[in-house]
Amino acid sequence: MKEAAGAQEVSESERLLFGGPLRYDGGWSRHDGSFLELGLRAMVLRMPRLIGSTIRLAHRADRRALLQVAVAEAGGGIAQAVGLVAVNRVLAQLLEQGETTERLAAAAPALVAVAVTAVVGALLKSASTAGTGRLEPKVFRVATEEYLERVARVELAAVEDEEFHKLLDSAQWGAESARRMIRFCASVVTAAIALIAAAGVLTALHPVLLPLLAMMTLPSAWSALTIARRRYVSFHTWVQHARAGQLLGRLLIDVQAAPEVRVHNIGPFLLKHFRTMAETGEREQTRLASLAARTGLIASGWTGLATVTTYGVLGVLLWTGAMDLAVAGTAVIAIRTGSANLESLVVQLNYLYEESLFVADLDRLCREADRRLIPATGRPLPRRIDAVRFENVTFTYPGTVDGRPALKDVSITIPTGRIVALVGSNGSGKSTLAKLLCGLYAPDAGRILWGDVDAAEADRADLFDRVAVVAQDFYRWPFTARVNIAIGRPEAPYDDDLLHAAAAYAGADDTVASLPRGWDTLLARGYKGGHQISGGQWQRLGIARARHRAARILVVDEPTSALDAEAEQQVFDRIRDLAAEGQTIVLITHRLHSVRHADTIYVLEHGRVVEQGTFDELMRPDTDGPGLFRRMYLVQSEQYRLDGSAALSAPQDDRTAEPQR
Numbered sequence: 001m002k003e004a005a006g007a008q009e010v011s012e013s014e015r016l017l018f019g020g021p022l023r024y025d026g027g028w029s030r031h032d033g034s035f036l037e038l039g040l041r042a043m044v045l046r047m048p049r050l051i052g053s054t055i056r057l058a059h060r061a062d063r064r065a066l067l068q069v070a071v072a073e074a075g076g077g078i079a080q081a082v083g084l085v086a087v088n089r090v091l092a093q094l095l096e097q098g099e100t101t102e103r104l105a106a107a108a109p110a111l112v113a114v115a116v117t118a119v120v121g122a123l124l125k126s127a128s129t130a131g132t133g134r135l136e137p138k139v140f141r142v143a144t145e146e147y148l149e150r151v152a153r154v155e156l157a158a159v160e161d162e163e164f165h166k167l168l169d170s171a172q173w174g175a176e177s178a179r180r181m182i183r184f185c186a187s188v189v190t191a192a193i194a195l196i197a198a199a200g201v202l203t204a205l206h207p208v209l210l211p212l213l214a215m216m217t218l219p220s221a222w223s224a225l226t227i228a229r230r231r232y233v234s235f236h237t238w239v240q241h242a243r244a245g246q247l248l249g250r251l252l253i254d255v256q257a258a259p260e261v262r263v264h265n266i267g268p269f270l271l272k273h274f275r276t277m278a279e280t281g282e283r284e285q286t287r288l289a290s291l292a293a294r295t296g297l298i299a300s301g302w303t304g305l306a307t308v309t310t311y312g313v314l315g316v317l318l319w320t321g322a323m324d325l326a327v328a329g330t331a332v333i334a335i336r337t338g339s340a341n342l343e344s345l346v347v348q349l350n351y352l353y354e355e356s357l358f359v360a361d362l363d364r365l366c367r368e369a370d371r372r373l374i375p376a377t378g379r380p381l382p383r384r385i386d387a388v389r390f391e392n393v394t395f396t397y398p399g400t401v402d403g404r405p406a407l408k409d410v411s412i413t414i415p416t417g418r419i420v421a422l423v424g425s426n427g428s429g430k431s432t433l434a435k436l437l438c439g440l441y442a443p444d445a446g447r448i449l450w451g452d453v454d455a456a457e458a459d460r461a462d463l464f465d466r467v468a469v470v471a472q473d474f475y476r477w478p479f480t481a482r483v484n485i486a487i488g489r490p491e492a493p494y495d496d497d498l499l500h501a502a503a504a505y506a507g508a509d510d511t512v513a514s515l516p517r518g519w520d521t522l523l524a525r526g527y528k529g530g531h532q533i534s535g536g537q538w539q540r541l542g543i544a545r546a547r548h549r550a551a552r553i554l555v556v557d558e559p560t561s562a563l564d565a566e567a568e569q570q571v572f573d574r575i576r577d578l579a580a581e582g583q584t585i586v587l588i589t590h591r592l593h594s595v596r597h598a599d600t601i602y603v604l605e606h607g608r609v610v611e612q613g614t615f616d617e618l619m620r621p622d623t624d625g626p627g628l629f630r631r632m633y634l635v636q637s638e639q640y641r642l643d644g645s646a647a648l649s650a651p652q653d654d655r656t657a658e659p660q661r
């Protein structure tokens with residue numbers, strides 16, 4: 001694609017930091033619904049629909065304000081039209097033969113009409129400004145809510161999909177564009193009505209003047225649309241590049257990254273690449289600007305030619321006596337007013353066009369999100385189930401480059417009220433298995449049965465409701481301590497007793513008590529009153545959150561990696577108590593001593609279950625399997641034996657620490 005020229009120039013920063021070019025080669029424009037593939041004809045055909053959808057948004061946002069703007073703009077257009085006719089009338093009277101006083105007297109009523117329309121026009125303009133000002137932020141909010149509400153409900157796979165993310169990037173501009181479209185729609189109405197009036201006056205003076213007027217305006221219309229289309233193509237080609245550049249800027253001020261930025265002196269490194277990325281972006285802007293200048297110059301040349309032709313035709317009409325001098329004078333004024341109106345209409349339509357391209361992206365995101373929504377219906381899960389069973393489950397993450405499955409032919413059983421442990425080396429598939437259990441992904445092959453209901457057909461809301469997760473990378477919400485626990489059940493009223501009980505359960509009560517504003521302490525540095533807590537303290541809050549959720553199955557993925565030895569022991573004791581109370585526990589950990597009490601241990605390796613059994617069964621030297629668990633356990637024990645004495649005075653590596661018996 002010609003417009004995307006320069007898209008292939010790849011900076012060293014892109015290559016080094018992001019592994020290659022962050023540009024789109026135009027392939028996106030072949031996607032369903034792309035404006036550019038269809039060209040200007042499509043714009044004409046689609047714009048009414050997009051304007052319609054913006055007006056519907058406005059209607060939903062504030063009906064009264066929309067009505068006010070519509071009436072004021074239509075009224076303003078009519079006032080301008082009447083004003084123009086009156087001005088022409090005044091000129092016609094003044095250029096008549098006869099006494100000056102008589103001509104002035106004859107022009108007086110039209111002069112009064114000019115004054116009245118000017119006052120009415122000004123009043124309506126201010127009414128429209130007030131209405132637009134009220135409407136615009138509401139349209140922005142409604143448009144933003146529309147896509148955010150959908151995006152929050154799409155499948156996790158969609159959120160992780162790069163194409164979907166790109167749509168999200170441009171759709172965010174779409175909401176802003178919908179807001180701006182209100183103003184441009186209003187201006188188009190005014191300009192169109194005024195133009196109709198000017199065209200009417202011109203046609204009445206001489207029919208040939210109307211096509212001449214159109215001819216004068218066509219070049220600038222062409223240039224404006226061409227420049228807008230080029231800007232849109234460029235935006236899409238560079239959208240990820242721009243995001244990556246902003247990311248570098250943000251990293252420099254990120255609170256989490258701040259210590260490393262300083263100690264490792266990463267600031268100059270990031271700044272250097274920020275500058276390179278920005279300069280690459282600037283070159284694209286320069287390219288667009290020089291193309292725009294060239295297009296503008298060509299358009300001006302054509303406009304000049306058209307203007308000369310128009311006045312030439314007027315001269316010929318005068319010369320041949322086909323037009324009076326008085327009429328010709330009025331015609332000059334009408335041509336000037338008409339071309340100004342047409343120019344303004346073209347400019348407004350062009351803005352509308354440019355914005356509507358982004359509103360179309362928003363539209364596309366909403367359609368794509370609708371296609372990828374988590375189904376709202378499904379089979380209800382049985383009230384009581386004996387177990388969740390994985391039957392020959394295979395799963396590959398969408399978009400995996402080498403296509404290697406994260407889980408292969410996995411069959412496990414998670415009986416209700418029992419502790420099931422998943423162990424294995426890094427990347428063996430433990431967390432993936434937990435995500436499938438939680439209903440975040442669906443297997444490519446095999447089934448996950450909740451009692452006799454296949455999770456693929458189950459009511460997902462029901463399924464989500466039954467699980468609580470303390471993920472390895474559980475989210476540290478930048479809110480107060482209270483919300484960080486209560487968000488485990490966001491729909492439930494905030495009951496302090498329940499929150500306190502959950503905090504006490506996870507040993508987070510001391511943490512909360514030590515905070516400067518207790519439960520109301522904001523746990524986010526960089527905000528007023530924001531406070532930072534340690535990794536272990538966060539982990540306790542994460543466990544408290546999962547406890548507060550009080551779901552039937554608790555999935556804990558490395559729950560104690562940041563806890564001190566005493567707290568770790570406490571957490572495992574508590575988890576055991578939960579199982580005794582009937583809650584099902586799925587425990588993922590590298591600390592093999594902590595799975596001693598599990599009812600079943602599954603050992604994963606390269607996405608497969610390679611061993612299963614109780615701790616004692618897996619520790620037997622004559623075990624049937626490859627003895628992986630036993631070997632891993634012995635390595636950890638050995639590590640402890642070697643480090644044992646040192647461990648008394650120095651902290652151990654958590655993952656290789658010997659079991660505390």
Ligand SMILES: Nc1ncnc2c1ncn2[C@@H]1O[C@H](COP(=O)(O)OP(=O)(O)OP(=O)(O)O)[C@@H](O)[C@H]1O
Nearest residue numbers: 160397400406424425426427428429430431432433
């Ligand atoms: N969101 C994802 N998208 C694509 N691939 C992923 C994703 N998450 C994990 N993987 C890949 O799936 C495989 C299994 O990862 P998983 O996180 O399940 O391992 P794990 O056993 O939990 O490892 P660890 O002990 O390090 O936590 C790995 O090869 C990993 O690269």
